[in-house]
Amino acid sequence: MTKKYIIGIDGGSQSSKVVIFDLEGTIVSEGKCDLQPMHLAENGVVEHPDDDLWDSLIVASKAAMDNFPGNKADIIGLGLCTIRFCRALLKKDGSLASPVMSWMDARVSKPYVHEDADVAYVTTTSGYVTQRLTGEFVDTAANYQGQWPIDTDTWAWSEDETVIQQFGIPREMLFELQMPGSILGQVTKEAAHAMGIPEGIPVVATANDKAVEALGAGLLAENTALISLGTYIAAMIPGHDNPKGTTAFWTNFASTPHQYLYESNGIRRGMWTVSWFKELLGDDIMLKAHQDGHSVEEYLNREAQQVPAGSDGLMTVLDWLAPDDAPYRKGMMIGFDARHTRAHMYRSILEAIALTMKNRVEEMSAELGITLDKIIISGGGSNSALLMQIFADVFGIPAMRNEVNGSASIGAAICVAVALGVYPSYEVAVKKMARIRDQFEVQEGNRVLYRRINQEVYRDITKSTDSILKKAATIFL
CATH class of the missing domain: 3.30.420.40 (ATPase, nucleotide binding domain)
Known part of the structure; x- marks a missing residue:
C-alpha cells in the first residue's frame, strides 16, 4: 500500500511551522520561518508587519517540501491552525486592507469600528490564511472567541440583532462558519505554486491554536x-x-x-x-x-x-x-x-x-x-x-x-485524519498519532x-x- 501523508500547519505568535506527518503521527519533514518583530506604531498597537503571516508560511512550507522524501502526490490533506484572538481586515478580493492585529493589540479586545471603506471582511488569522489557501471566505467556528458575535452554545453567528450591534460587525462582513473536522475548500493553483504543495488537496478546519495543541497532546x-x-x-x-x-x-x-x-x-x-x-x-x-x-x-x-x-x-x-x-x-x-x-x-x-x-x-x-x-x-x-x-x-x-512537543501541528493533522476517514474518531486518531515520550516523577x-x-x-x-x-x-x- 502506498504511504500517505498529512500537512499540519502551526501558525504561532513567533513563527510559522509546516510539518508533514505520516498516518502514524511520525514527523517526515518540517519547515519553520520566524516572524518579523511586531510593529508597534503607538501605544496599544501591535501588528504583524506587511503580509508576514502568509509570507512566513510560504518560506516554511517550501522548506518542508524541499526536505520531504516521499511522493508529493501522496499528500492527502492539510490541517490549518493559527494564532487566536487576532483580527484581520480584508478587502473584497481577500487581500489585507491593513496589517493583521496581534492578540496583544488593544483594539482586538474592543468592538470593531469600521473606519476604512476598503474593508469588506473582518476575520481571524485562520480565516485569512484559509482564504489565501482556498479562495473561499469560510473559517472554523472554533477560532472565534472574544470580540465576535458568536453563540458559543450553537457555534454559529448570533441571530440577536443587539449582539451584532454590540460587536460592530455586520453579518455580511463575516465569513461562513464550519465545524472542526470539516473541509473548508481545496488548495488553489496559486497557493500550491507559492507553497510548493499539491494543488487540490482539501484544507480541513481545526480550531484555535490552544485547542488544536490540546488535541495534539492527547x-x-x-x-x-x-x-x-x-x-x-x-x-x-x-x-x-x-x-x-x-x-x-x-x-x-x-x-x-x-x-x-x-x-x-x-x-x-x-x-x-x-x-x-x-x-x-x-x-x-x-x-x-x-x-x-x-x-x-x-x-x-x-x-x-x-x-x-x-x-x-x-x-x-x-x-x-x-x-x-x-x-x-x-x-x-x-x-x-x-x-x-x-x-x-x-x-x-x-x-x-x-x-x-x-x-x-x-x-x-x-x-x-x-x-x-x-x-x-x-x-x-x-x-x-x-x-x-x-x-x-x-x-x-x-x-x-x-514525542511531538509542538502539538498544534499534530493536532491539525489529527483533524485531517478524522475528516478524511483515515480514522473513525478523534479518540482513535489520538491513540494512533499522539504518543507519550516520557514521564517525570515527583x-x-x-x-x-x-x-x-x-x-x-x-x-x-x-x-x-x-x-x-x-x-x-x-x-x-
Whole structure:
C-alpha cells in the first residue's frame, strides 16, 4: 500500500511551522520561518508587519517540501491552525486592507469600528490564511472567541440583532462558519505554486491554536491538565458543558465538534520572558554555548541544574506584560544576594512559570470540583528536562511530554485524519498519532520545598508589591 501523508500547519505568535506527518503521527519533514518583530506604531498597537503571516508560511512550507522524501502526490490533506484572538481586515478580493492585529493589540479586545471603506471582511488569522489557501471566505467556528458575535452554545453567528450591534460587525462582513473536522475548500493553483504543495488537496478546519495543541497532546481525560508553554502560557482541562460566569477559568471551543476546553488564567509573555532573558545575556552566552556544543537553552539548562530548588531564595514575578485589570504591574526578580548568578535567574524564571501555573490550575480545579492525577506539558519549553522536573515537583503529580512537543501541528493533522476517514474518531486518531515520550516523577524533597515557598510567600507576593508598583506607575508610564 502506498504511504500517505498529512500537512499540519502551526501558525504561532513567533513563527510559522509546516510539518508533514505520516498516518502514524511520525514527523517526515518540517519547515519553520520566524516572524518579523511586531510593529508597534503607538501605544496599544501591535501588528504583524506587511503580509508576514502568509509570507512566513510560504518560506516554511517550501522548506518542508524541499526536505520531504516521499511522493508529493501522496499528500492527502492539510490541517490549518493559527494564532487566536487576532483580527484581520480584508478587502473584497481577500487581500489585507491593513496589517493583521496581534492578540496583544488593544483594539482586538474592543468592538470593531469600521473606519476604512476598503474593508469588506473582518476575520481571524485562520480565516485569512484559509482564504489565501482556498479562495473561499469560510473559517472554523472554533477560532472565534472574544470580540465576535458568536453563540458559543450553537457555534454559529448570533441571530440577536443587539449582539451584532454590540460587536460592530455586520453579518455580511463575516465569513461562513464550519465545524472542526470539516473541509473548508481545496488548495488553489496559486497557493500550491507559492507553497510548493499539491494543488487540490482539501484544507480541513481545526480550531484555535490552544485547542488544536490540546488535541495534539492527547488531552481527552477530564482528570488531566495540559500546560501549554507558548508566548501565552495557559492550562486546559477538557469538558462537555459550556458554563457561564466562571471566575477561575473561561470556556473555550475544543478542536472536536461541540466539545469545550476549560482554560485557566495564564501568563502573558510567558515563554517570551525566557527568550528575553537569553537575548539580555548577549553574544557572550551564545559564544560559550557554541564552544560547549550546545544551544543557548541547553547551556542555560545545564547551568541551572546545578542550582538548588528554590534558586537560593530568588523569586521572579512574571508580569512582563501587565494584566488588563492591573496595568501598573511589572515583572520582578526579588531576593538577590551575593550567591546569585545568571543560572539562578534563569532557574527562577522557570520556577515562576511552574508556580504561577500551579496556582492558576488549582483555582480552576477547585471551581470545577475535580482533582488532577497528571499533567501534560507541551511546547518548545518541554524539551527542557529541568523545566519538566520543576513542573512535576511544583504540582506534586507526574508530568508527561509527547514525542511531538509542538502539538498544534499534530493536532491539525489529527483533524485531517478524522475528516478524511483515515480514522473513525478523534479518540482513535489520538491513540494512533499522539504518543507519550516520557514521564517525570515527583522528587519528594523538592515538592515539600516548593509547597512551602508557594503557600508562605509566592502565592500572595503581589499583594505586598502592588502598592509600590502603583506608586511607581505614576512616575513611569
